[in-house]
Amino acid sequence: MRTPAPSGAAAAEAAAAASVEAYPRIVATLIRVTGDWALAEDCAQESLTVALERWPTDGVPANPGGWLMTVARNRAIDVLRRATVERRKLHDLALLTPDEAQPEPEVGQDVVDDRLRLIFTCCHPALAIEARVALTLRTVCGVPTADIARLLLVSESTMTRRLTRARTRIAQAGIPYRVPSGPALTERLPGVLAVLYLLFTRGYVADGEPAFADEAVRLARLLDRLMPDQSEVAALLALCLFQHSRRDARRDAAGNLLTLERQDRDRWDRAAIAEGLVAIDRVRHDGPYAWQARIAACHATAASADETDWPTIARAYDALADLRPSPVIALNRAVAHGYAYGPAAGLVLLDAARAGGGLDGYPLAVAVQADLVARQGDRPRAAGLFREAAAAVGSTAERRALLDRADELAR
Template identity: 55%
Template sequence: MTDEVEAAVARAFHDEWGQVVATLIRVTGDWDLAEECAQEAFAQALRNWPRDGVPRRPGAWLTTTARNRATDRLRREAVGAAKLREVAMLARDGEPANEELADIATSGVTDDRLRLMFTCCHPALTLEAQVALTLRTLAGLTTGEIARAFLVSEATMSRRLVRAKRKIHNARIPYRVPPAHLLPERTSAVLGVLYLLFNEGYSASAGADLVRTGLSGEAIRLARLLSELMPDEPETTGLLALMLLQDSRRAARLDAAGDLVTLEDQDRDRWDTGEIAEGTRLLESALRRGRPGPYQVQAAIAACHSTAATAADTDWPQIAALYLRLRRMVPSPVVRLNHAVAVGMADGPATGLALVDEVAADLPGYHLLPATRADLLRRLGRTEQARAAYTEALALAPTDTERRFLTRRLTELDDR
């Protein structure tokens, strides 16, 4: 297989996966069937395109192939003739069907992927189920990646996804984009999807690479569109500001060898001043509306980091205060751990360590917990305890980049 064909299939997966799956879900009402037939279509592309060439419109080819797979499966399973007719009537050339055009007109959401996210985030499901199902179905994240984002086991997340799909099927929940006046009831879930999609791109939950630029870039693009669609919703603006302020540091997070560089040691000349300026401006605009939410608070924390000229200039007391406010909005163990880190920087490592120990029982298997303890213990000069914590973190670290970083920390302790 040529590199060009491999690149074309990868590009098609990024661009077309959500649309192909969504099209099949809409007409079959079967989420599992839609995903399986889409996977089979991409597998067929890997076999056919090297021989036949990349089609002029890959999305149309994939939709047709997936539709044919669905038709065959439904016929074999003796599903009613009416459903077969619906599948057969799918637009063969990949053009938007009348139903899709009507959805665009009533919702005002013109971007395919954003429209599909609003479709997936049905309020009949729990917020977590909406976010998880959308990440799995449209963003192409694996069940394991989603499980790590929610700090649960892969088996637990798999069961939750199955239950969500079953509820959709049993309750006959329609797979349709809501009209514009109903979009707000789905906005929180869509924001959650974009936030986790960005995080998976900015700091991957597993694999060889810490940064997956394609995912974070797509999340920023969609957040920008959502902010334009809902200019009066401060949390959409706050989320975009947060993403830009975080992304501004992306180029400095890894060195030339691909190794992790801590925030303290990053070359701030490599930070993207344009993104910092835009993110700060958007944050100020959101805060002026007087309705602060979790994304605005996180953006304010990111702004404290991004606007500090040097690491020594970082306003850690302000960051600790912001994390305390975030804890009251989102009392999650991860937020409490981040608050402990900020307190450790503002008030000393001993105070921070006490707070870390308080949250330890709520974060079993989370590699950043022992990594944080190790750093605080190192700063306190408790070398043997720090070594044990670094070793624990190393065993749990999900990416090669993080494992190399923790190994370096252990080596530095030995050198001391």
């Protein structure tokens, strides 16, 4: 059964909606069966192209995902037959034909394994981090190569070569197409989560590309659905949702960046916050993403900036600093203690964080000092520090925000 033939725009919308779930499933399954990454991606993409051609005339099938899988599978069979590939692969592909008249199948273990294999292979530590990001966007998310090139500020030909090298590296290094188990899963999962969080932060930073953050949230939801018993996966999803909930409130009408305390909290995405709270409620272990998610939850649930539970945030940063010490965590810990226990306490921790040299040349450390000094009442010195930070920061939006703060203090 099909719906009536939609318009071209409606068909494109239906194909896009179906591809969100179908594309990674098709690619993952075809890679498992054929072992050919490029073939799997090309056939999955071609199935979407065919949908855009046929659905405006024929209507949207009852099972769009199954229809796309059938088209991709048939295309793969044609390619392999022309290449006279062994009969076993053709036989396995023939078994993949779903009946588009039947309901969409439940996500069974085979489908789960295929999609997890794809994610873990794309995020394998043998690949450079940029390759992991690009391969995840292309293969798991189905983002076109041209769009990935634009997001990563390189030419399409350069990105094509990077993706080709990444796939070649997987083949030559014998990277297994599987989900690790036992201790190996514990060792590999943080690397997968790091790729997802890197994607998110690239979209969330002041001058970032929002598409990165959107894809990271979608991937975090997928990974959480496929690995519901992994506490840190749920924590990462919660962390991304809490931060992403503020995306529409981070700038004023003129496009200027707003700090957290100046944002209109009525513009925060309450559905995302609620989803994050459900996710964080399933967190049972105190990993690094769990602590960061709890910190983000304190901000997301505070009715106003003045009602933020800074003592709880400070204690969470204490735990996070013990678990995963770094200069940036030490800097954020100084901020939290400055708000929880007064600016003098924050400046003491800031001096300690700077002592190791890890924050040398980091403009946000100067901005934190400026904020703490301003709260102590030394407005002229704070204004100078904000200008110093603005001169060193790379982001145009952040520079403008820091200079605005300096101007306010100088009045």
